Amino acid sequence: MLYTADQVAQLPGLHADSDGFRYLLVSLHNHVLTITLNRPEKKNALNPAMLNELAFALAYAHYTSAVWMVVLTAAGDTFCAGMDLKALSMGDTEQARVPEPLGPVRIGEIMADLHKPCIARVQGPVYAGGFLLVGGSTYVVAADTATFSLPEVKRGLFPFQVLAVLLDCMSARTALDLCLRARTLSATEAKNVGLVTEVTVINELDMAVSRLTDELKQFSPTAMQFGLRAFQQLKSLPSSEQQAYLFEQFRQLQQTADAKEGMTAFLEKRQPKWRSE
Incomplete structure (x- = not known):
């Protein structure tokens, strides 16, 4: 994580006396942290300040026991247009509203380090680096009108980081084809290749996300x-070490309050009361 637990203890946007974020809307309700990309006039393109805010909010989600899952959504008609190349090349002169991160912000790594279910609520087109948010999410609920495109090769570029994320979702040939041919996928096509997990009509998008969060709770x-x-x-583990690691993880999990509560509730034939401990 690019921020420490102490740094994110007072998350901007969740406190009445805070100025909040510049490019995000963040709210915590009933164990669900909703992060809304809020730069609709730029189609939610990711500039340096927005990337830092996103890293900060996801670090808060990672460290905070009251957060059980994250919903990642966006304002406006576009989910994310990718990286704001102009802003990245010119540098950011805006006054930061979150602390300086401890290292470079790489969205794929940040999403992987969240270690909590993340649901991408995709209401509109996703381009280029926006795939890092979608591909890095645990679930992707998309409106049937949403589209997905990697146009980098049209500009003499290549979506290197996106390729790594796609390889977790689909076959290598499919991932390479998306990067090489810059095709635009419909939501249904994106589901067929494994990028999207559920497609619904746009006026039922919130209902579909709520059903999923309610189930996970x-x-x-x-x-x-x-x-x-x-x-x-x-x-990152060689195959010879994987089973020993997984056995140790199971042993540690058995000692947690949630595991003990789960077994007790099972024996008492009642619903468990989770504590996230």
């Missing part, structure tokens, strides 16, 4: 966090 947030962390860790 029934299960242990601690267990899900352990599982998502293990999923990421397995990528």
Whole structure:
């Protein structure tokens, strides 16, 4: 994480005496942290200040036990137009509203380090670097009118970081084809290749996201966090060490309050009361 737990303890936007973020809207309700990209006049293109704010908000979600999951959504008619190349090349002269990150902001790494379910609510087109947000989410609920495109090769560029994220969602040939041919996928086509998990009509988008968050709340947030962390860790472990690592993770999970509550509730034939501990 690019921010420490102490730095994110007072998250801008969640406190009445805070000026809040410049490019995000952030709210916490019933264990769901909703992060809204709020730069609609620029089609939510990611400039340096917005990237820092996003890293800060996701760090808050990572460290805060009251946050069980994240919903990532966007204002306006476009989910994300990718990186704001003009702003990135010229540098950011705006006064920061969050602390300076401890290193470079790489969205793919930040999403992978969240270790909590993240649901992308996609109401409109996704371009280029916006795929890092969608591909890095655990679930992607998209309106049937949403589209997905990687146009980098048309500009003499290549979506290197996006390719790495896509390889977690689909076959290598499909991922390379999306990067090489710059095709625009419909929401249904994106679901067929594994980028999207659910497609719905746009006026039922919020209902579909709510159904998913309500379902996830029934299960242990601690267990899900352990599982998502293990999923990421397995990528860096040789096959000879994976089973030993997973056995140790299971042993540690058994000692948590959530695991003990889950077993007790099962034996008592009642619904568990999760504590995220």
